[in-house]
Amino acid sequence: MTQFRQTEIAFFGRITAGVTHELKNVLAIVNESSGLMQDLMTLSKEAPAYHDRFLKALTSIKGQVQRGQNLIARLNQFAHAPDIAVRSIDLFETAGLVIALSQRFAALKKVTLKVVPPPPSEQRAQATLNLVQFQMALFTAIECWLSLAAPGNELNLHISRKENTCALLLVNEGYFPAGSDPAGNLAAAEKWPLLQNISASLGGSVEIDVPKPGILLVLPITPK
Amino acid sequence: MTAWKVLLIDDEEEFVTTLAERLQIRGLNPIAATDGETGLNLTMKESFDAIILDVMMPGLGGLEVLERIKAFNSNIPVIMLTGHGRPEDGPRGLQLGAFAYLIKPFDIDELIQKIREAATRSGSGNRHDAI
Numbered sequence: 438m439t440q441f442r443q444t445e446i447a448f449f450g451r452i453t454a455g456v457t458h459e460l461k462n463v464l465a466i467v468n469e470s471s472g473l474m475q476d477l478m479t480l481s482k483e484a485p486a487y488h489d490r491f492l493k494a495l496t497s498i499k500g501q502v503q504r505g506q507n508l509i510a511r512l513n514q515f516a517h518a519p520d521i522a523v524r525s526i527d528l529f530e531t532a533g534l535v536i537a538l539s540q541r542f543a544a545l546k547k548v549t550l551k552v553v554p555p556p557p558s559e560q561r562a563q564a565t566l567n568l569v570q571f572q573m574a575l576f577t578a579i580e581c582w583l584s585l586a587a588p589g590n591e592l593n594l595h596i597s598r599k600e601n602t603c604a605l606l607l608v609n610e611g612y613f614p615a616g617s618d619p620a621g622n623l624a625a626a627e628k629w630p631l632l633q634n635i636s637a638s639l640g641g642s643v644e645i646d647v648p649k650p651g652i653l654l655v656l657p658i659t660p661k
Numbered sequence: 662m663t664a665w666k667v668l669l670i671d672d673e674e675e676f677v678t679t680l681a682e683r684l685q686i687r688g689l690n691p692i693a694a695t696d697g698e699t700g701l702n703l704t705m706k707e708s709f710d711a712i713i714l715d716v717m718m719p720g721l722g723g724l725e726v727l728e729r730i731k732a733f734n735s736n737i738p739v740i741m742l743t744g745h746g747r748p749e750d751g752p753r754g755l756q757l758g759a760f761a762y763l764i765k766p767f768d769i770d771e772l773i774q775k776i777r778e779a780a781t782r783s784g785s786g787n788r789h790d791a792i
Contacts, residue, residue, distance in 0.1 A: 457744070458717060458744040461744035461765050461766070462673050462676065462744065462765065464765070464766045465673070465676050465744075465765040465766040465767075466673065466675050466676045466679065467766075468766035468767075469676055469679040469680050469683060469766070469769075470675075470679055472679075472683055472769055473679050473682055473683050473686075476683055476686050477686075480686070502766055506766060
């Protein structure tokens with residue numbers, strides 16, 4: 438990645454991070470205002486006719502504030518990715534963030550997306566790599582699968598480490614009709630060449646794991 | 662029984678006035694300031710059981726206000742409020758002597774608990790039993 442390209446991405450990240458901070462303040466005001474309404478309703482001795490309805494609506498507002506807070510926290514974390522180009526990351530934590538940010542795209546296709554919980558021995562799997570490129574590789578792999586997936590399919594991400602590499606296997610656990618060729622279709626997916634380029638840029642490789650079928654990304658845990 | 666006197670410093674006026682009203686309902690005595698300079702001046706003129714301080718403010722920022730408060734009176738417990746703008750701000754505040762930090766938006770009961778702990782540690786915890 439060129440220095441200028443890196444600067445462009447960092448600029449995008451800074452602006453996004455700034456906006457997420459402002460959104461936090463918006464949520465904080467909504468949170469306090471709805472909280473105050475709830476306080477006043479609770480204190481009211483006159484028991485207004487709409488008391489229960491008001492409290493229900495306020496509970497809904499509180500729930501949405503929490504939802505917004507989670508989304509903003511993820512977006513902010515994502516926006517800070519370009520702050521340091523190459524860094525040590527927790528593979529499961531980072532993959533979890535990408536999966537969470539991709540849920541909307543999966544939901545539009547009615548596909549379930551999740552990270553398979555790591556075995557206790559691998560819970561702190563670390564790698565030093567370009568975070569933006571890593572996130573992009575994982576998202577592109579998800580996009581490749583989503584372009585082929587049928588409603589009800591389940592995409593599971595398995596992460597493992599082997600000596601100096603980490604392997605990310607994105608498997609479609611769904612049913613494939615007899616005679617279909619999911620592996621061949623994956624290789625023909627529009628984003629497949631992009632995924633190959635990003636993997637190469639990370640010093641790794643990508644291939645189709647035929648028996649599963651799945652997309653297998655193998656990346657070095659330290660920069661080459 | 663004297664209510665805990667709490668100074669709230671945050672540039673979001675709507676946030677700080679609403680939070681003050683909610684704390685008042687719970688029996689505290691909140692004073693609101695909408696910029697760092699005003700908050701700092703109030704700290705030097707009056708005594709507070711705890712200070713609730715936003716990190717990101719135009720002009721005098723929260724971390725700078727914290728440093729000045731601590732240089733003036735290291736015993737006043739300060740609870741920092743952060744967004745997710747810079748995740749390192751909360752821990753940085755603790756390094757500079759803040760009692761705790763909360764991420765916006767937070768639950769008011771969580772804030773009250775922090776105020777209670779802060780006031781107890783600073784020796785004013787027994788002055789108030791309304792909350």
